[in-house]
Amino acid sequence: MRQHGLEAAISRRRFLALAGALGGAAALGGCGGDGGASSSKVTYWVPPNAELSRMQAYLADVKTGFQKAHSGTTLDNVVVPWEDALTKYTAAFSGGNPPDVTYQIIPWMNKWRSTGVLADFRTLDKGFTDTFLNGVNPDYVKAAEGPKGELLGLPYVGGYWVLALNEALWEKAGKPTLPKTYDDLIPFAQAMTFDKNGRKLGESGYDARNVETYGMCWAPSPPIQENYLWHYFWSFGSDYISADGMDVGFKDDAGRAALRHMKAMVDSGAVTPPNLYSDDVRWQAAVMSGKAAMAWSEGFTAEYAKQYPQLRIKVLEPPAGPGGQYIVGACGFLSVAAKARNRSGALDLVKYLVDDKPLQDFNKLILAKPVRQQPSNYYDGLDDPRMTTFMNEAAALSKYVKITRILPYQPQEYLVGKINDFLLGRQSMDAMIDEASKQIKQMAKAAK
Template identity: 25%
Template structure:
């Protein structure tokens, strides 16, 4: 999950206008330009329940890579709250790593800076070929018609996780399939200090992920075919209002969730304070919080009616993590060897099992572990009812401006201020104006 600070919009605008061709690599930033060919610096995104958990997961694999190649990897696990800003700063200063993880929704924005190595046929051939990867995952690694700016590493989609005991205690026999059912169930649960649905109201990227899927269900895309923002369309306004109304009107999200930005809603879920969360992959976090697999269930994210599918029954963005190489690394061969290692069949099976994600490498998906019920929901969603976020150069600004608008509306709801169609449209109008600056 990702949180992008408001300052990222300013940084991105600077990056897009001033740094075409710039990239990572420095002695002061730990990057590649002054490093030995036997050393790489790697910024990994926080995928597990904590930074320390990621270090424990990744360190043995990096040691394995060092033993195989003689190349030492200096690891830094970067929180999502900081990652985009760190990357943008690296593109402007040249002080960055050799290899890094990026959220796939940032691919087109970072591609436009020229800072990342393009994955043309030659580069894909160096890691075993483009056809090893699922097509939809590669399609989310850059703008259409251009060589991808990164390589798929972990594939994800959103699902509804629910607490089986809390459902049973409320007399609910199965997870909700529609939003009306979720609200009805939520009202049965939301009492006596318990709440139905968790949210990360101050997490800008999570806000975008949720309202994007709801926007699809209302027939809105947030951008037109020319890439122009359409944040104030009726469908976009309705989608944002629906999401905020879970707190403001339906009273199934705790007001305190307006301030959540760092997985607190998962912690509340694990502690039995909240009955449901909408999340990408959460099994490892639940386990770290003491939950057993039998304590929770997973189902597709609700839709307006019927079952998930195409059109207005899309229920997730195409989520995932890509691995990229800074264009000006002085250890390009070592960086590509590392990408090949991380996307090898064996590592894909191991890492995606650990994180509860889906391998974007076709052969790795054949492992029986990825047919387990929780992962199967993610796989089915990616295959039948998910759509990529807009692959436009200013996608990161979209996350900061609209994500911040949603954050402000959640704050209003938590404070008891009315959230109306007019106030939602005003917030989105401001966001759209900021995109033009």
């Protein structure tokens, strides 16, 4: 899954829109480390995971609370626009003058994983680290580990897309039984597909050329599909990359079964055609606008709540396959620089940020999912009660999260394209697998 913010748990479109709105809002001053010399200041760099004014208000509260709890220490928060973040981080780390604490995502951590620029939390404070990690999804922990088992980032906020159901369209279809398995998913989608005359798919006179509502949204866009294709493979007992990372992983019978099931869904008549929309914004809103009854969705935002005042959305459990139930996960981390000027202050700040109240406030601010199970009312008090319901239902699914592979190359977008070649009839399964295998082998070899 492509990672932007929360590894595409919140979309590229959303983050770049936010970052673009910032303009020059965050000027990066000199800050960072001198190899461990003491300082009364702690610096924290974080991209804007929410609208700028709300992000700044949250960070102002953090500064006030942290400085009150740590008298004599000054906190300097710097909001780094997403489109500049990696460049700024690279310059700071390579220059030996990094911020004490940074917000990280997995692709960035992959860049630093073997460079020694991030401190090991298990060395900084093993007792705190072990206690904090209790109950955290182990895939999040694995994604933050270095080559020698170092913990280079503390899992901070999680993310994943959930299967969202438009309740009005479900009711229109007569409330068919909610799907529990991938086998259930296709007839469920078909039962919620109607033409513009109100006829259901399969009924006499149904006009497939004039569909009013599709049962399932299937967007032909890598940033969207990367959030649901991979757990098809996992749920069928396969993977998109081989165990050694050197080949595709879906050559086996389980992988082929997953591909056949995807193809059956796409060919079912209940799936949105690939030319329905031309941009990701409309694709992501398909279930909200009522064009599709069901879709994998990043969340129910305040923007959607305002635009669709009558909308009711239900979060479904992920379908089960022979290999289990999974959701493609994402994570944002807090890291301490190995050359932090104020290492003890940096650790104090991390501890403050992950304390129950600041962490809950941040999750609610950016509509992220928690990295461990939380009470069923964790998101109570959001801007719209429908947002609260959605997030509380979505948060309960964190137990199904699985992270995409940690690799020295990024095969996901290429594989989405190849899988679409098969799903849309441009290649046979065998031809697609053969071609994808050759390309992944080349990518893996080049990354060695």
